[in-house]
Amino acid sequence: MPETILNILILEDSATDAELMLHTLRKEGLNVSAHVTMTRQGYVAALNDEIDLILSDYNLPQYDALQALEHLNALGYDIPFILVSGTIGDQRAVEIIRRGATDYLLKSRMPKLGQVVKRALQERHILHEKQQVEEQLHLERDLLHNVIDGLEMQVMITDRDFNIQVLNWQAQKLVPVGQSATEMTCYQLTRGFDSPCSEHGMECPIETALAKNRATKVQQNYQDENGENVSVEKTATLLRNRQDDVTGIFLTCRDISENMRQKEDIAYKEMQLEQILHYDTLTGLPQRDFFFDLLHSHMVGCQKNNRTLALLYLDLDRFKNINDTLGHTVGDQVLQEVAQRLQNNIRITDNLSRMSGDEFLITLDPADNLSEVTQLAQKFLSVISVPMKIEHHRFHLTASIGISLFPGDATSPEKLLSCADSAMYRAKESGRDAFRFYKPHMNEKAQGLLWLETELRLAIEQEQLELHYQPQYDLNTGQLVGMEALVRWNHPEKGMIPPGEFIPQAEETSLIIPLGEWVLNTACRQIAAWHAMGISPIRMAVNISAVQFYRIDLAQMVAKLLDHYGLPATLLELEITESVLMDDVEAAAETMNKLTAMGIQLSIDDFGTGYSSLSYLKRFPISTLKIDRSFINDVTINEQDAAIALSIISLAGHMGIEVLAEGVETVEQLSFLQRHACQYGQGYLFNRPLPAKDIERQLKTAHLPECLQ
Numbered sequence: 001m002p003e004t005i006l007n008i009l010i011l012e013d014s015a016t017d018a019e020l021m022l023h024t025l026r027k028e029g030l031n032v033s034a035h036v037t038m039t040r041q042g043y044v045a046a047l048n049d050e051i052d053l054i055l056s057d058y059n060l061p062q063y064d065a066l067q068a069l070e071h072l073n074a075l076g077y078d079i080p081f082i083l084v085s086g087t088i089g090d091q092r093a094v095e096i097i098r099r100g101a102t103d104y105l106l107k108s109r110m111p112k113l114g115q116v117v118k119r120a121l122q123e124r125h126i127l128h129e130k131q132q133v134e135e136q137l138h139l140e141r142d143l144l145h146n147v148i149d150g151l152e153m154q155v156m157i158t159d160r161d162f163n164i165q166v167l168n169w170q171a172q173k174l175v176p177v178g179q180s181a182t183e184m185t186c187y188q189l190t191r192g193f194d195s196p197c198s199e200h201g202m203e204c205p206i207e208t209a210l211a212k213n214r215a216t217k218v219q220q221n222y223q224d225e226n227g228e229n230v231s232v233e234k235t236a237t238l239l240r241n242r243q244d245d246v247t248g249i250f251l252t253c254r255d256i257s258e259n260m261r262q263k264e265d266i267a268y269k270e271m272q273l274e275q276i277l278h279y280d281t282l283t284g285l286p287q288r289d290f291f292f293d294l295l296h297s298h299m300v301g302c303q304k305n306n307r308t309l310a311l312l313y314l315d316l317d318r319f320k321n322i323n324d325t326l327g328h329t330v331g332d333q334v335l336q337e338v339a340q341r342l343q344n345n346i347r348i349t350d351n352l353s354r355m356s357g358d359e360f361l362i363t364l365d366p367a368d369n370l371s372e373v374t375q376l377a378q379k380f381l382s383v384i385s386v387p388m389k390i391e392h393h394r395f396h397l398t399a400s401i402g403i404s405l406f407p408g409d410a411t412s413p414e415k416l417l418s419c420a421d422s423a424m425y426r427a428k429e430s431g432r433d434a435f436r437f438y439k440p441h442m443n444e445k446a447q448g449l450l451w452l453e454t455e456l457r458l459a460i461e462q463e464q465l466e467l468h469y470q471p472q473y474d475l476n477t478g479q480l481v482g483m484e485a486l487v488r489w490n491h492p493e494k495g496m497i498p499p500g501e502f503i504p505q506a507e508e509t510s511l512i513i514p515l516g517e518w519v520l521n522t523a524c525r526q527i528a529a530w531h532a533m534g535i536s537p538i539r540m541a542v543n544i545s546a547v548q549f550y551r552i553d554l555a556q557m558v559a560k561l562l563d564h565y566g567l568p569a570t571l572l573e574l575e576i577t578e579s580v581l582m583d584d585v586e587a588a589a590e591t592m593n594k595l596t597a598m599g600i601q602l603s604i605d606d607f608g609t610g611y612s613s614l615s616y617l618k619r620f621p622i623s624t625l626k627i628d629r630s631f632i633n634d635v636t637i638n639e640q641d642a643a644i645a646l647s648i649i650s651l652a653g654h655m656g657i658e659v660l661a662e663g664v665e666t667v668e669q670l671s672f673l674q675r676h677a678c679q680y681g682q683g684y685l686f687n688r689p690l691p692a693k694d695i696e697r698q699l700k701t702a703h704l705p706e707c708l709q
């Protein structure tokens with residue numbers, strides 16, 4: 001590294017002294033380059049930024065050190081100035097130091113010059129460095145101040161007791177006119193509180209930062225004076241001295257209300273997107289892919305907890321016809337209605353989705369109870385089959401359902417779906433409006449159902465069914481007033497199967513429709529046949545199930561039969577259970593009104609066992625209430641049953657409705673009913689249900705049961 005050259009300006013009229021100075025300095029190891037002058041002009045001309053040091057005698061012929069110092073200061077140079085002179089007295093020496101000289105050396109002490117110069121240069125160097133540091137600090141402070149001031153957030157520095165010490169421009173704006181920020185606390189300034197935020201139900205960033213001994217960020221939410229929701233984010237950074245003591249807190253406060261609103265907006269849009277991606281826009285149900293996720297997680301849950309899950313694949317029957325004939329707008333409304341009906345009937349733990357077009361998927365979880373699965377599947381078919389009114393169109397819709405079980409049938413969602421799909425096709429093949437379990441794993445009940453359904457279909461075709469008739473009597477006169485047609489199944493291998501064993505299954509599989517039609521047709525044919533034999537006409541009661549009531553145009557069918565056999569409608573009575581009426585009050589009233597308008601009598605079967613609502617008695621055109629035989633059974637020994645029977649008799653009397661007691665088996669029951677003015681009765685005491693031939697005999701002979709004679 002090249003040695004630094006020291007440029008010295010020497011103001012000296014003695015060449016020897018100047019030479020001595022240089023010699024002394026060089027001897028001290030300084031590499032010196034010097035310019036010597038004794039005049040003012042020479043001095044001023046030689047002054048420049050390159051000069052490192054000035055050595056000056058005190059008195060010169062036309063100039064002196066005080067003037068030289070003045071010039072130096074006037075020209076703005078900052079060069080160490082050392083007076084090297086003979087004795088000038090202390091006063092002058094002090095004066096010259098006061099005027100800006102760096103040091104003073106007597107010529108008699110010339111050997112010390114090196115040390116004096118070195119010290120002066122060093123001091124100057126230190127001073128320069130200090131100035132530079134100060135300059136730098138000043139610049140940085142300025143920069144920091146500008147940066148903080150330029151921030152859109154409020155910034156303040158407080159002490160540990162929340163007292164404000166420094167504020168930026170944004171925070172300054174909060175300071176009330178006439179008040180000084182430094183006399184306020186941060187909570188007064190930002191919230192107008194008289195105590196820290198923590199005492200007002202909000203987290204205080206300063207307290208948290210001090211407690212955790214580190215920088216902290218908190219969010220405060222509140223309502224401003226206009227009732228607007230405000231969210232602010234506050235950070236507190238601990239300021240420390242060299243001993244690591246906390247000397248203050250650097251606090252920032254940012255209004256993030258807009259961010260929060262945007263976040264909420266984004267969250268809402270994400271939710272909408274989620275809705276679009278995962279949910280079917282027409283029905284609002286989960287779409288296929290999302291449903292598969294749900295199915296998968298249900299399967300995992302079932303596996304873990306040893307539960308069975310059922311997947312139901314539901315496809316509407318002949319839905320294409322609706323779309324093709326009435327257009328997609330009507331079709332869409334039908335799908336929405338179906339979705340709604342299914343949604344209303346699934347359990348809280350089940351899931352429903354729209355697979356595509358007119359196909360819906362339902363997970364039943366848990367599905368350990370297979371009879372419940374069967375009931376639910378039937379329920380879905382039933383609710384879909386309740387007539388639907390869209391615009392001015394009325395529909396009788398049906399569906400086919402395939403059911404697969406996890407883990408029995410398949411262990412992957414795809415395979416489970418494929419099993420349910422093939423079961424659904426089997427349901428379609430069976431004539432639609434039915435459900436089928438996936439075959440390899442059908443439970444006993446499902447297998448039994450399938451057997452029954454197949455056999456019952458054959459029974460209708462092969463005339464294994466027959467009707468028995470149970471007479472109904474006027475309990476006062478003993479007169480035979482009507483009879484109830486009751487179906488019997490004479491199975492070629494199993495013998496007589498009671499209706500209680502096949503009617504409910506026929507209702508589940510919708511076979512009740514052809515079966516019910518067969519019963520009505522046979523009953524009407526029988527009335528016509530007896531009429532043709534000259535037997536005086538007698539009213540025939542026929543049981544009608546809910547499925548018949550809602551899924552076919554019953555009035556139209558009955559009208560056709562009456563017309564076909566040339567019978568007056570008054571000879572026909574249709575028995576409906578209470579629950580049928582409650583399924584769809586509007587539709588029930590419509591059908592009943594049509595039937596009564598034709599002259600058909602309507603009776604309520606098993607009265608007292610269901611809703612027994614007075615309101616429907618007023619609403620529907622009912623001609624007879626049939627007291628359920630469960631009340632008649634113990635009417636003479638059970639006070640409660642007696643009370644129920646009596647109130648039904650009284651109720652019917654007040655409403656002008658006829659009343660018939662079912663299941664009269666004993667003379668005691670008969671006399672109770674007679675005593676309490678029950679008009680009609682039916683039961684084993686008078687007759688069991690009998691084949692047509694046996695009834696014929698009674699009708700021809702007008703034979704009265706003994707107990708009524």
Ligand SMILES: Nc1nc2c(ncn2[C@@H]2O[C@H](COP(=O)(O)O[C@H]3[C@@H](O)[C@H](n4cnc5c(=O)[nH]c(N)nc54)O[C@@H]3COP(=O)(O)O)[C@@H](O)[C@H]2O)c(=O)[nH]1
Nearest residue numbers: 486487499500503519543544545605663664665683684689
């Ligand atoms: N939808 C249709 N349902 C029908 C039809 N035929 C019958 N059924 C219903 O099946 C249930 C069982 O009927 P069934 O075994 O025929 O029993 C009837 C009578 O035999 C029995 N009864 C009559 N009197 C007495 C008696 O004194 N004691 C006694 N223990 N039982 C008696 O009651 C049944 C008639 O009941 P109801 O219909 O409520 O009047 C039954 O629910 C039938 O409704 C059909 O064609 N379609």
